Amino acid sequence: MFLSSAEAIGRLVPEGTGLLAVGGMHMHNNPMELVRELVRRRRGARRLLTSPSASLAADLLIGAGLVDEVATAYIGFEHLGLAPAYRRAAESGTVTVLELCEAAIVHGLYAGAGGLPFTALPAGLELSDVSSANPEHFHTITDPFTGVRVLVAAPLRPDVALIHALAADELGNVFFAGAHFTDRLMAMAAKTVIVQVERMANAGEIAAQPAESVLPGFLVTAVVVAPRGCLPTASHRAYGYDEPALRSYLKLARTEDGFAEYLQINGMVATGVTA
């Protein structure tokens, strides 16, 4: 159950992974240690699925050229600026963007988790260009109950989900603190789930607050203990985001050379190590 990040990524994110989901929201709870391990090993996936609002984790994977396609509703850094590697890759066509909205992500993950063949979306969402720009993912069908045309979206069933939580016990029961965003949903929908945690759960911690143990071990493939492993993004109830470090990334990643320098400085050049 408990693996090092090298073991977890090496064994559980094989070459040729199809759909990789990465959790967190904005510059919070990005499972950065797992993402850095992907970059070090040059492991990626054909398609990246982000949470409704992704940030550094997605930008790094895209900048490192580890995903061919990205299915997303937002990749950016809020008040700190746009996502430099995503911009460069999307504008030059080196990554294919599959437009989603938060409803398609959340309801799609519910569909994936629940074995639903697809999910129907509320009327009005078809007025945005998101669905017409992603005809692979969205269709319009006739609602058999009302006869009205309705927008439907594909289920989301990640091959691998990488998420972050505060702690986990030896059985893989995951203890969340603060907001858990769409991370539980991603885990419930995914075939393989790697959870990065700040620490092992303390004895009695889960027994004392079982309502915070909201992802049971049978849904978790591996746990990686990585203290302060979300930095420079935040880990709710552990530490805030490191704004100077994020700003320094945004500055460097404006150019390809700068992005490479960022990987070098942060120990993310390929190691060639195999698990």
Added chain:
Amino acid sequence: MSVAVEYSIGELMAAVMARQLRPSEVAIMGAVSALPQAACRLAQLTTAPGLWFIAGGSGAVNPHLEPLVASSCDERLLNAEAVMTLPDVILVEGRGDLINVFFAGGLQIDARGNCNLGPIGHWTHPTLRGPGGVGLPFVSRAGRVVIYSMSHDRRTFVERVDFVSGPGFPADPRELRGGGPSLIVTPLCTMDFDPGRHLARLATLHSGVTLDQVMEATGFAPILPVKLETTPAPTPEELSILRRLDPAGLLRVGA
């Protein structure tokens, strides 16, 4: 006469947005939303007691904003009256009868109130890849939409957005499931929407801003009102509340 109090553009915009809100309404906002969050808290403490607001991806309901924070998912927002999970927030956004006010924005905003946070240029080969619209498609189901932008220039205010993230008034307004855009608030002015034509109409100019300045900075020709008023300045009470919420001065940066 009271002595004129200096205020920032951010503080003025927050006060303008606060006055849009009514008691017991439910408001929601997304990324980069310190401004509408401050507006909601200000409204709760002044003209809209009992207002509810959901602070973006944090799921926080009525965060105390002690202090106001820059990121919409900051854990300090969880110091709130209630916290919903993010999937629950996204679920109930779909109901269509809960959200009275949706605060929206865009890299591009057009005269029909369409907002684009996605690709600029053709979406398959964008000249500028914006971050994406997150939940903006849901504005089509909200009671009304208040659009805010910290930029007022011809790149932002365009004749027609290149990509619709958040729908404004469609050609056939009956397709809209909600009330549509009601107000645009910028560093120069406010615009409402002509009820018959569903197009942006200049409403007020901020103190010191000229009509020429707004026309020069706007890529579409807003409908001109019969009478152009000056945006009422924040009152000393409003400013004192905003400054208590915002010791770091997020609303005073660049303004």
